[in-house]
Amino acid sequence: MVRTRVGYCGGASESPTYQRIGDHSESVEIDYDPRVVTYGDLLAEFFAGHDARARAFSTQYRSAIFCRTDEERAAAERALQSLQVALGLLHASIEPLTRFWIAEDYHQKFRLRGHSRIAAELRALMPDERAFTDSTSAARLNGWVDGWGSAAQVERELPLTGLSRSAQDEVRALAGRREYANPLGNEQESAHAIRGRTYR
Amino acid sequence: MKPQEETPTPKLSAPPLDLEHPESLATATFAMG
Numbered sequence: 153m154v155r156t157r158v159g160y161c162g163g164a165s166e167s168p169t170y171q172r173i174g175d176h177s178e179s180v181e182i183d184y185d186p187r188v189v190t191y192g193d194l195l196a197e198f199f200a201g202h203d204a205r206a207r208a209f210s211t212q213y214r215s216a217i218f219c220r221t222d223e224e225r226a227a228a229e230r231a232l233q234s235l236q237v238a239l240g241l242l243h244a245s246i247e248p249l250t251r252f253w254i255a256e257d258y259h260q261k262f263r264l265r266g267h268s269r270i271a272a273e274l275r276a277l278m279p280d281e282r283a284f285t286d287s288t289s290a291a292r293l294n295g296w297v298d299g300w301g302s303a304a305q306v307e308r309e310l311p312l313t314g315l316s317r318s319a320q321d322e323v324r325a326l327a328g329r330r331e332y333a334n335p336l337g338n339e340q341e342s343a344h345a346i347r348g349r350t351y352r
Numbered sequence: 353m354k355p356q357e358e359t360p361t362p363k364l365s366a367p368p369l370d371l372e373h374p375e376s377l378a379t380a381t382f383a384m385g
Binding site for chain 1: 372377
């Protein structure tokens, strides 16, 4: 995973905002290196990251996979069918991507912004807010301060974020508090892991 | 006459982690409840 950004997707209304989201859903875009992570890996994380068994309360908070290609659609359908065998009906919609509208700056890297000293240090290295949103370091830190990340990843990558030693120490104390499984390579394993981790 | 050399644009500092991008990336989009 190289970059992330949050925004609005799946609807028809123009220029959605948080206050006027219209028929869009809150969404995330992930730029990734396909030599390192496969689309199947991301699908496994998608299903592990929320409970798609529950019907959405609203369009804003529904579960959806927005596909760019026929290959993505086929992979998404395979993953959904395989998981439904194990877990029962899942309310995840698979649909073609129309347009992703990036959300307002204050929604980007929301967890990191909650740690203002760390966020300010990183922001000072960036020319503008868009660079902050698109920063790999910001994406990693956003997860680490929220308790994600393996010890190995934090040790390898935290020194490369440009943060001061004291800010790095602050991040180390926050990272890795959550159980984290690496993305899994096949749907069979994913179904097993998801059943064990999230869908108890 | 020798053309005047352009002043190099100062390089913005960026975290090393941000500079390790490969050439081609793929993008995935999800709504997660």
